[in-house]
Amino acid sequence: MLELSKMLSSLYQPYVLAIVSIGYVLGELGHYLIGVTSKAIAMDLHYGDISCQLNTTEYYLSDLPVDCGEANSSEICFSFNINGTPYCEWTYNGLGLDYQILAGPSFIAVFTVVGVILGYLADKFNRVKMLAVCTLVFAIAIIISGGVTEYWQLVILRMIMAAGESGCNPLSTGILSDIFPEEKRALVMSIFNWGIYGGYGIAFPVGRYVPQANVLDLGWRICYYAAGIIALIFAFLTWFTLKEPERQSIGEDAQDNSDAKKVTLWTIVSDPRIIMLCLAASIRHCGGMCFAYNCDLYYQQYFPDYDLGWWLFAVTIVIGSIGVVAGGVLSDKFVAKMGIRSRVVVLAASQILATPVAFGSVYCEPVGAMITLGISYFFAEMWFGILFAILVEIVPLRLRSTTVGIFLFVMNNIGGNLPIAVEPVSKAIGYRESLYIFYVGAYGISSIMFLFTVFLMPGAPESPSPPVKELSGHDNVVYTHDETNLPTITSLVRNTKKNLNENSRL
Structure with a gap:
């Protein structure tokens, strides 16, 4: 089911x-x-x-002595014939x-x-x-x-x-x-x-x-x-x-909903x-x-x-x-x-x-x-x-x-x-x-x-670049003893091997 x-x-x-x-x-x-x-x-x-038009399928255009389209009045139109038989009609x-x-x-x-x-x-x-x-x-x-x-x-x-x-x-x-x-x-x-x-x-x-x-x-x-x-x-x-x-x-x-919300009908x-x-x-x-x-x-x-x-x-x-x-x-x-x-x-x-x-x-x-x-x-x-x-x-x-x-x-x-x-x-x-x-x-x-x-259209969207690591501020990778962060395991191990009287950054 x-x-x-x-x-x-x-x-x-x-x-x-x-x-x-x-x-x-x-x-x-x-x-x-x-x-x-x-x-x-x-x-x-x-x-x-209204015009003069062929009214039969019996003849081809090549068989006609005069093309129906050449007539500009009903009298001329009906006068076109083959062996006495009209082949044109004056109609819509x-x-x-x-x-x-x-x-x-x-x-x-x-x-x-x-x-x-x-x-x-x-x-x-x-x-x-x-x-x-x-x-x-x-x-x-x-x-x-x-x-x-x-x-x-x-x-x-x-x-x-x-x-x-x-x-x-x-x-x-x-x-x-x-x-x-x-x-x-x-x-x-x-x-x-x-x-x-x-x-x-x-x-x-x-x-x-x-x-x-x-x-x-x-x-x-x-x-x-x-x-x-x-x-x-x-x-x-x-x-x-x-x-x-x-x-x-x-x-x-x-791609950008924040910008889309600012778009008005006039903008478009x-x-x-x-x-x-x-x-x-x-x-x-x-x-x-x-x-x-x-x-x-x-x-x-x-x-x-x-x-x-x-x-x-x-x-x-x-x-x-x-x-x-x-x-x-x-x-x-x-x-x-x-x-x-x-x-x-x-x-x-x-x-x-x-x-x-x-x-x-x-x-x-x-x-x-x-x-x-x-x-x-x-x-x-x-x-x-x-x-x-x-x-x-x-x-x-x-x-x-x-x-x-x-x-x-x-x-x-x-x-x-x-x-x-x-x-x-x-x-x-x-x-x-x-x-x-x-x-x-x-x-x-x-x-x-x-x-x-x-040439007015944007090209393909660029693929996003990998994020760059920010090295400023309080990062333990740079400052292992920064008081603003909790000590890392690496820093604790390192500190046990150093002289206890070593000066801190402060």
């Missing part, structure tokens, strides 16, 4: 990691589904841009300012503000119960999103979904950092934060192929119903099966390390969000002959997962030798390596694009888990969740809202060219900023 209890106890840590990570995956699935289902929803709710394409607002600002505006509030509350109240409530909120919002009939309803529900999901990162980060030791922390944070890419990757096959199956004649709506119901189950598992861990001091906080937000990390993360997040919101729509527009849904799923889930684990393992392996600085070194190196191949994922044709995207994902996806492992190790325990909330507020307000600029820039210079700027360019700039941050 005792052995069974020990075995179950050893499984609790990975169980907690699994529950909070899968809950995060489901929240991110609800977040990113809009990018894959936008065209189907737009045709149903009538929002966004899922893009436009309405879509960019729906995907970005409507979600980010609430996500960032509520995230700061929940981060502050997490430092004071039960994080497990708060996480369960947050999961319940976004689960219900996802379910109701499947029943909308108007564009504005979807905007409101995206905001509610954001309010619920905003608590996942600061709450889960605090819980996980308290139950896992330092030597596993970056790996654990990487696995958890992989939820962003897990939800994003799963959104491709779910958003593309489930609506085509038209289960129960629900089309795209079944995606939201199913994702929300599963999230609902994990909300109850979080509430009833997880327990609030004891809060632990870690990293710099654990004005720390050059935090500022540089936050700015670099904001720009990197812009690149990631830009590609996440536009990836599926971009490949559909430029390569309509190719069904890349499963390829995108495989690259994101398989390659991205390997990158996440590799980044965590490398960071944890070197942190003992180089200190917290080692995590930043791994972070900067991974993003530098990811940048040139990210360019290839947009520049190349489908096969080359998928190969370079896979290489890019391997290195690029190391960043998030390592970043938050660094953050929790340089912030005092009592301000940890608050800091994470503020960090996410800034990062998401900058990185989450900048992708809206893709729309006007794409109309001015082209869709592909706008991705060069906001996706590849953001990767490159952030990698340089992460590299500069390395």
